Amino acid sequence: MPDLAPLRPGDPRRVREYRLTGRLGEGGQGTVYLGVSPTGTRVAVKLLRPDLARDSEARERFVREVSTARRVAPFCTAAVIGTGIDRRRPYIVSEYIEGPTLEAVVASEGPRGGPALHRLAIGTVTALVAIHQAGIAHRDFKPSNVLLAPDGPRVIDFGIAKALDRTSTLTATTIGTPSYMTPEQLAGEDAGAPADMFAWGAAMVFAATGRPPFGADSLPAIFNRIVNLEPDLRGIADPALRDLIGQCLAKDAARRPTAGEALLRLLGHAGGAPGAVTPAAPRGILAEGSAAASSHAVREPPAYPAPAGTSAKDRGGLRAAIGGGLVVTLVAVGGLTLALRGPAPEVIGPGRASGPRDVTAPPPSGSAVTPAPAVSGPPPASRTIRLPGSSITIHESDDDPIRLSSYSLDGDAHLYVREPGTSRFTKDDRYFQYTVNPSGSHALGTERTYDRSGHAVVAVVDRRSGTVSRIRVAEDPVYPTLPQWSPDGGKGLVTLYEIVGKARRESRAYGYAVIDVATKKARVVRVKEKDAGTWSYFWRGDGRAVGTWALTGETQRIRFYDLGGTVLQTLLDVGAPITVEGDDVSPSGSMLMTYCKGTNQEICIWSTSADGEAKARIPFKTERLVGWYDDRHIAGWRRSGTGYEAVVIDFRGQVKRVLATSADPAEYDRQFTRYTRELR
Incomplete structure (x- = not known):
């Protein structure tokens, strides 16, 4: 300088x-x-x-x-x-x-x-x-x-x-x-x-x-x-x-x-x-360079109103593998060892790849990271489970990359949680929502009431020992909802709303809080932009930023903030928001989904890195998506007879598997399923 x-x-x-x-x-x-x-x-x-x-x-x-x-x-x-x-x-x-x-x-x-x-x-x-x-x-x-x-x-x-x-x-x-x-x-x-x-x-x-x-x-x-x-x-x-x-x-x-x-x-x-x-x-030089660089270098607690959020968010991640070609030589450049290959290898996304995801760098745009070619479609269901207290039946396989970990009924009035390592679900009304991390070891739960000091609490639950760490997040009248894990599992994210009105029956957008699970502390961010936060916040694929919809009249965009509240990125040219129960961002971290512009009959897939044309337009009429199944498939609810079913579909709109059925349409309107992406 x-x-x-x-x-x-x-x-x-x-x-x-x-x-x-x-x-x-x-x-x-x-x-x-x-x-x-x-x-x-x-x-x-x-x-x-x-x-x-x-x-x-x-x-x-x-x-x-x-x-x-x-x-x-x-x-x-x-x-x-x-x-x-x-x-x-x-x-x-x-x-x-x-x-x-x-x-x-x-x-x-x-x-x-x-x-x-x-x-x-x-x-x-x-x-x-x-x-x-x-x-x-x-x-x-x-x-x-x-x-x-x-x-x-x-x-x-x-x-x-x-x-x-x-x-x-x-x-x-x-x-x-x-x-x-x-x-x-x-x-x-x-x-x-x-x-x-x-x-x-x-x-x-x-x-x-x-x-x-x-x-x-x-x-x-x-x-x-x-x-x-x-x-x-x-x-x-x-x-x-x-x-x-x-x-x-x-x-x-x-x-x-x-x-x-x-x-x-x-x-x-x-x-x-x-x-x-x-x-x-080699196109892999970027990933190798990043890896090399990172190696160096007293009152009764009041209850919350019904949650104001419209969609639950989970997590994304990035995992790239270098494949194809023969190694020609290894050379050192500025302390960095590069594997020079010929022909040039491709960088591929995970599909349903196994192992931990690399989230050391933001996801590349366009074709820099592309989904892995699927060698087969989703596996057939090997068992069905009728969920207690509901008309819902789930159809699952041990090879599914996502697994139902909790569900709620009557607008989050009743919560059911899956017991670790089993197919059993038990009622647990301590929390509004409950989401499990990818390894299945811990969960985040939003407690239903403020504590005696007037603070809203998010619980970190050790699912193996049953130990609960209660983290104060915000003071009355602000409360958290829609918890989710960061891609690396080290942090939690909750959307914050503020109770307004004498009757305490209404809420307005407030911001978000990032929870450091290791230190058991929460950082509250009040978002100043008035057009943001009506829809809940979700992690960007790299875990370094959180996004939400910013809506003003007919203008709709997705805005990303860093963990301190600074605006980092805005996607201006996307379609309309759609309710997503699980992952907004794909497993590779490179894609997200909305309704296509001007229609609710198609789902559009967009790059998370930059504006541009939709990567895919999926013909699928739905009011609610389950989320991403893998980088080649999404999952969503649709009408089926007198009820509804959740199906896995590819980017052409072809149904590949039934994930769940809900026989009671009145119940469907007030139910919410939360699938967890599992490390494999």
Whole structure:
């Protein structure tokens, strides 16, 4: 980072929970400050200019765009810690990197050469591999966005240019630094990963010679050279590096190597010339990089009113497996061991995979994580169980990835809980709702009354010993409902409502509470946004954020908050909310479901990472879903004769299995089933 300068009059002293201590730099996008987190960790806080996002929706879209950068493996980048909006200005919090920029080092010490230049090339192109594998293009790669940290080069500010392009009055041609722009950008075309490789080549020329390849004089002259002239590469002594950089600076984007191809060539693998077959860098590098980085680096208690929430939420998770191809070699890059494979392996989601789920990184968008191909449909039911006190019969198999763990009747007036390891359900009216963790060892239960001190209580139940830990969550008139476990099972989440009116018969949205099961403490978050919280909160697939519906008139969106209440991400282009008894987010953490826009006859599947077209439209008429069965199937209730049945369906709407039947339609309207996803 540049030298620290003192704060100026008019500079903020805080951005959300971060205390600002000085200025690290200022540019066209905004100002970068040195910040200190509540735990004392130093961070870099970039506060964007207020005019770069036109309105509240544009600001939320900017935050959503930039938040995708948190998917990037941090081993060669400055990890993005969080994003949000503070006093109507978007901000980005990232890891603070000790070290000057490449631009400053070349200016003060002169060009790089020999092994130093080669190490710089490998480190920076590895960062681009990680960025591109996360589905992001940098679009403003340049020497001032490369920090030379003691442990190697780090790339910063990735993904900001695209976010600005989508949320400000700037255009794709004006976002970027002139000497490092591409012919296609100057022609008004979109800048993707190939543009990053062009900019990388130009930055390596600067590192080797002290000047950009197309000059730094007038804009017309620079642009003319970029479009019409070839760069002078004679200052690069290494012939192989010179040839690679020359190909990266090709006018035709299609002729440029990918970041993965460039990395393999820098590591001594042949290929990349026209007509040659070059093995692609493994898509698994991102997951391996993340793993490597994480290894281092007195009154009668009043009763609550009927719960106001409309849907129970459970948990999601992420588990990726690397498969296919033969291992070619193992190489070390900046302390990271990469398995280079050929042909390039695929990253697959779990289907009904066994074992614990990896939730160390947010789920990639689009096709970066895709469900595992199902080798067969859901297993046939091997037993039926008639549930006590009801007309419900469940049909289950030991091979089901989900298992009914509790159900309630008469609008949560009566609760039945499954006894551990059995098919028996017993009545337990101590709690409104009750949800079991994936291992089956513990459960969260929302108690029906405030305690004698006036606090609402969430119980953590040890299902093996019967021990109950009672955690105070909020004071009367606020109460919790709809408990659920985080993907890793370390935290609980409850939606909070506030009792209003003298009769204490009505409730309004209040916020949520995150329960740390280890410390037996709850953190209450009051959500300020008035359009959020009517529908209950649910975990994002990575366990680092919680989401809820934000509804205003005809506008509907899903907003994600961090565990302290900062807005991180907003999905603007989704359909209408639908009641879900269990998982809103898929087991892989990469998908969620709503009604399709303008209809309640279809269920749409969306990426949890970014806006876009629906990944699937499932023809299925329902008023309530059970949740996700696995990454290839959902489960929902539908009419059947004079009653209802819960069925497992695939993404084409084909029924694969009956999970449950409910013979009494009047009972159905006030029943609620809670399925737990089991670790297998």
